[in-house]
Amino acid sequence: xxxxxxxxxxxxxxxxxxxxxxxxxxxxxxxxxxxxxxxxxxxxxxxxxxxxxxxxxxxxxxxxxxxxxxxxxxxxxxxxxxxxxxxxxxxxxxxxxxxxxxxxxxxxxxxxxxxxxxxxxxxxxxxxxxxxxxxxxxxxxxxxxxxxxxxxxxxxxxxxxxxxxxxxxxxxxxxxxxxxxxxxxxxxxxxxxxxxxxxxxxxxxxxxxxxxxxxxxxxxxxxxxxxxxxxxxxxxxxxxxxxxxxxxxxxxxxxxxxxxxxxxxxxxxxxxxxxxxxxxxxxxxxxxxxxxxxxxxxxxxxxxxxxxxxxxxxxxxxxxxxxxxxxxxxxxxxxxxxxxxxxxxxxxxxxxxxxxxxxxxxxxxxxxxxxxxxxxxxxxxxxxxxx
Amino acid sequence: xxxxxxxxxxxxxxxxxxxxxxxxxxxxxxxxxxxxxxxxxxxxxxxxxxxxxxxxxxxxxxxxxxxxxxxxxxxxxxxxxxxxxxxxxxxxxxxxxxxxxxxxxxxxxxxxxxxxxxxxxxxxxxxxxxxxxxxxxxxxxxxxxxxxxxxxxxxxxxxxxxxxxxxxxxxxxxxxxxxxxxxxxxxxxxxxxxxxxxxxxxxxxxxxxxxxxxxxxxxxxxxxxxxxxxxxxxxxxxxxxxxxxxxxxxxxxxxxxxxxxxxxxxxxxxxxxxxxxxxxxxxxxxxxxxxxxxxxxxxxxxxxxxxxxxxxxxxxxxxxxxxxxxxxxxxxxxxxxxxxxxxxxxxxxxxxxxxxxxxxxxxxxxxxxxxxxxxxxxxxxxxxxxx
Numbered sequence: 001x002x003x004x005x006x007x008x009x010x011x012x013x014x015x016x017x018x019x020x021x022x023x024x025x026x027x028x029x030x031x032x033x034x035x036x037x038x039x040x041x042x043x044x045x046x047x048x049x050x051x052x053x054x055x056x057x058x059x060x061x062x063x064x065x066x067x068x069x070x071x072x073x074x075x076x077x078x079x080x081x082x083x084x085x086x087x088x089x090x091x092x093x094x095x096x097x098x099x100x101x102x103x104x105x106x107x108x109x110x111x112x113x114x115x116x117x118x119x120x121x122x123x124x125x126x127x128x129x130x131x132x133x134x135x136x137x138x139x140x141x142x143x144x145x146x147x148x149x150x151x152x153x154x155x156x157x158x159x160x161x162x163x164x165x166x167x168x169x170x171x172x173x174x175x176x177x178x179x180x181x182x183x184x185x186x187x188x189x190x191x192x193x194x195x196x197x198x199x200x201x202x203x204x205x206x207x208x209x210x211x212x213x214x215x216x217x218x219x220x221x222x223x224x225x226x227x228x229x230x231x232x233x234x235x236x237x238x239x240x241x242x243x244x245x246x247x248x249x250x251x252x253x254x255x256x257x258x259x260x261x262x263x264x265x266x267x268x269x270x271x272x273x274x275x276x277x278x279x280x281x282x283x284x285x286x287x288x289x290x291x292x293x294x295x296x297x298x299x300x301x302x303x304x305x306x307x308x309x310x311x312x313x314x315x316x317x318x319x320x321x322x323x324x325x326x327x328x329x330x331x332x333x334x335x336x337x338x339x340x341x342x343x344x345x346x347x348x349x350x351x352x353x354x355x356x357x358x359x360x361x362x363x364x365x366x367x368x369x370x371x372x373x374x375x376x377x378x379x380x381x382x383x384x385x386x387x
Numbered sequence: 388x389x390x391x392x393x394x395x396x397x398x399x400x401x402x403x404x405x406x407x408x409x410x411x412x413x414x415x416x417x418x419x420x421x422x423x424x425x426x427x428x429x430x431x432x433x434x435x436x437x438x439x440x441x442x443x444x445x446x447x448x449x450x451x452x453x454x455x456x457x458x459x460x461x462x463x464x465x466x467x468x469x470x471x472x473x474x475x476x477x478x479x480x481x482x483x484x485x486x487x488x489x490x491x492x493x494x495x496x497x498x499x500x501x502x503x504x505x506x507x508x509x510x511x512x513x514x515x516x517x518x519x520x521x522x523x524x525x526x527x528x529x530x531x532x533x534x535x536x537x538x539x540x541x542x543x544x545x546x547x548x549x550x551x552x553x554x555x556x557x558x559x560x561x562x563x564x565x566x567x568x569x570x571x572x573x574x575x576x577x578x579x580x581x582x583x584x585x586x587x588x589x590x591x592x593x594x595x596x597x598x599x600x601x602x603x604x605x606x607x608x609x610x611x612x613x614x615x616x617x618x619x620x621x622x623x624x625x626x627x628x629x630x631x632x633x634x635x636x637x638x639x640x641x642x643x644x645x646x647x648x649x650x651x652x653x654x655x656x657x658x659x660x661x662x663x664x665x666x667x668x669x670x671x672x673x674x675x676x677x678x679x680x681x682x683x684x685x686x687x688x689x690x691x692x693x694x695x696x697x698x699x700x701x702x703x704x705x706x707x708x709x710x711x712x713x714x715x716x717x718x719x720x721x722x723x724x725x726x727x728x729x730x731x732x733x734x735x736x737x738x739x740x741x742x743x744x745x746x747x748x749x750x751x752x753x754x755x756x757x758x759x760x761x762x763x764x765x766x767x768x769x770x771x772x773x774x
Contacts, residue, residue: 053440059514060469063628063763075626077475080465082447088464099486100388127446239462241450376450
C-alpha cells in the first residue's frame with residue numbers, strides 16, 4: 001500500500017443556501033479543493049450523499065457532478081452510509097490511492113436539505129433508522145438521541161449542564177468559522193431555556209438542517225512533495241458497523257461502531273488515542289459528543305461530561321474537540337459532514353484555520369469520527385501533518 | 388496490487404417477490420454466496436442499491452444488511468450509480484482486495500421495486516436522469532431510449548427486426564435461468580405485436596421492474612487456491628462517466644461511458660475485445676444491447692444489429708451475449724443487475740450454468756458491461772477462469 005495524503009481542501013457556503021442547487025454547492029467545494037491542491041486533473045472521485053433521491057429527486061449523482069465541474073468522463077462513484085457518507089467517501093478515496101489504481105482522487109460530500117418541507121426532511125433523515133422497526137413506530141432522530149441521553153444520565157449521572165457545555169463550546173468555535181450556518185455564540189443558560197424538542201434535548205442541543213458541500217484531494221506523498229504544497233498524511237482509516245436499531249443494542253450509552261472504527265484506524269496508524277492532540281467528532285446532538293469521546297477511548301465511560309465541564313475540550317483545553325464549530329454550529333448537510341471534518345483537521349494541522357480558531361499548541365496529529373444514524377456505522381481517520 | 392478473484396456467487400429469487408422484503412432478498416443472496424465460496428467470515432462488503440430511499444424508505448442500507456445476515460460490526464458501504472450500482476460494488480470490492488486492506492470482501496446488489504406504485508417506481512427510476520433538465524420536462528427512460536433507437540435507425544439503418552431479435556434471443560436464454568423473472572420464450576412477431584410504450588419501443592423491448600439481489604465473494608488468488616474451489620480472476624476493471632443528460636451528448640447512438648470503461652478495463656487486463664469470448668451487457672432496452680456491443684468495440688458502429696440477425700450473439704453463436712437472459716428476461720432490480728452479470732460470467736467460466744444454458748465452446752474469458760441511466764456511467768470487468 002502506498003502512503004496517502006491530503007493536498008487540498010474546499011468548502012461551499014453552508015446554511016440555507018436557497019440560491020444554489022445541489023450541483024452548484026458541490027461544484028463550489030470541488031473546484032475550491034482542486035485549486036487549493038494545485039492539481040491539473042482528477043483520476044477519480046467519490047461523492048458522499050445520504051439521499052439525493054428523497055431531498056431533491058436526484059440519484060446518479062456522481063456522474064452528474066463530474067459533468068458540472070467540467071470533468072465529464074472521469075471515474076466517479078457515490079457512496080452512502082447515512083450521515084457517515086462523507087467519511088466513507090474519504091475512506092474509499094484513501095483505498096483507491098493506496099492501492100495504486102489512481103494517483104489523484106477527490107473525496108467530496110454534498111447534501112441539499114432545504115428544498116423540501118420540514119416534514120419531508122424529517123422523513124428523509126429517518127431513513128437512516130430502521131424503517132420497519134423504528135420509523136414505522138414513530139421514532140425520529142431527536143427521540144432516539146434523547147433516549148441515549150436519558151440512558152447516559154441514568155447510568156453515569158451525566159447532567160443537563162454537561163450537554164449545554166458541548167453546545168456553548170461548539171458555538172463559540174463556530175463563531176470563528178466563515179462558512180458556519182449558525183456562527184453565533186450561545187450561553188449554557190440559553191441552551192437550557194431554548195424550546196424542548198425531545199426531553200432532555202432542547203433545540204440548541206440539535207444540529208440543524210443544512211445545505212452544503214465539502215471536498216478534499218488525496219494523492220500519494222510522493223506527488224504531494226512534487227506539488228510543493230503543505231500536506232497531511234492519512235495514517236489510519238477505520239470503519240465499523242452496528243445494528244441500526246437502537247433497541248437491539250446491549251448498551252445505549254456507547255457507540256460500538258465508533259469503537260470498532262477507532263480501533264481499526266489506530267491499528268493501521270500504529271498509534272493510540274494518547275498520540276492524538278485534537279478531534280472533529282460527530283456531534284449531531286450534544287449527547288453524541290459525550291458518548292463518542294468515550295467510545296473512541298479518549299475518556300473512560302461516564303467521564304467525558306465532567307471533563308467537558310472543566311474545559312478540557314475547549315480550543316485552548318487539553319484535547320480540543322470540534323474546533324470547526326462541529327455539526328452543532330457549522331451545520332450538518334449530512335453527506336458533506338464527514339468530509340468537512342477532514343477539511344478542519346487539514347486546516348488545523350497546516351496552521352490555516354481562519355479567524356483565530358487555530359488551536360494554540362500547533363498540533364501534529366488529529367482525528368475525525370463520523371457516524372450514521374444513531375451510530376449504526378462509523379468512520380475514523382487519523383492524520384498527521386507532512387514534513 | 389494483489390491478484391483478485393471471485394470464489395463464490397449467490398442469487399435470490401428474482402421477480403415480483405411480495406413475500407420478501409429488501410433485507411430478506413439481500414440475505415438470501417449474500418448467504419448463498421458465502422456458502423458457495425466456503426469462507427467463514429467477511430472482512431468487508433459493498434452493497435449496490437440505486438434508491439432504497441425512494442423505493443422502500445430505507446437508506447443506511449449497508450449496516451442494516453450486515454446485521455440481518457448475522458455479521459454485525461464488519462465494514463460495509465453502500466454505493467450508488469443508478470443502474471450501474473452493482474457493477475460499482477464489484478469494482479470497489481476488487482480495489483479493496485487488490486490494495487491489501489482486506490482479504491475477503493463481498494460485493495452485492497439489491498433492489499426492492501414492487502413495494503410501491505408504478506408511478507412511484509417510474510419517478511424513482513427517473514432520478515437516474517437529470518432531474519432539472521430532463522425529468523422536469525417529462526422525460527422518462529422508455530422515452531430517452533426510444534430517442535436513442537430512432538437516432539440509431541436514422542444514422543445506420545438499424546431495423547425494427549434487429550431490436551426484436553435481441554428480445555427473442557434473451558428470452559430464449561432466460562427460459563433456462565432458474566431465477567429469471569420472465570422465463571418464457573417470445574418470437575420476434577410477439578415483440579412487434581406487443582403494446583407500444585414509446586415508439587419504436589414496445590413493451591417487450593423493455594426490461595421489467597424487479598425485486599431481487601445478487602452477491603459475489605472476492606478474495607486473493609492465493610486464498611482461493613487454499614480454499615480449493617473453482618475461481619475466476621478479475622483481470623481488469625474500468626469505469627467511465629458521461630453527462631447524464633442525453634441532450635448534451637454529441638452522438639446519441641453510442642455509449643461513451645461504456646467505451647471509456649471498456650478501454651480502461653482492457654488496458655488493465657492487457658487484453659483486447661478479441662481475447663473475450665462472451666459478455667453480459669446492460670440490455671435495459673433492446674436498443675441498448677446493440678449500442679453497447681458497438682461502444683465496447685465488439686462491432687463497428689452500425690454493424691451489431693445485422694450480426695445479431697445472423698445469430699452471432701446467440702448461445703451457440705460466434706460471441707454469445709446475455710446467456711443469463713439479460714435484464715430483459717432475467718429481470719432488472721437496478722442495484723443488483725451489475726452483480727448478477729458477474730454471477731453469470733462466473734457460472735459460465737466454471738461450467739456451472741444451469742438447465743442447458745452453458746455456452747457450448749467452454750469459454751475462458753468473459754466480460755460484463757453495466758451502466759446507469761441513459762449511459763451516464765458504466766462499469767466493465769474482464770474475467771478469466773482460474774487454473
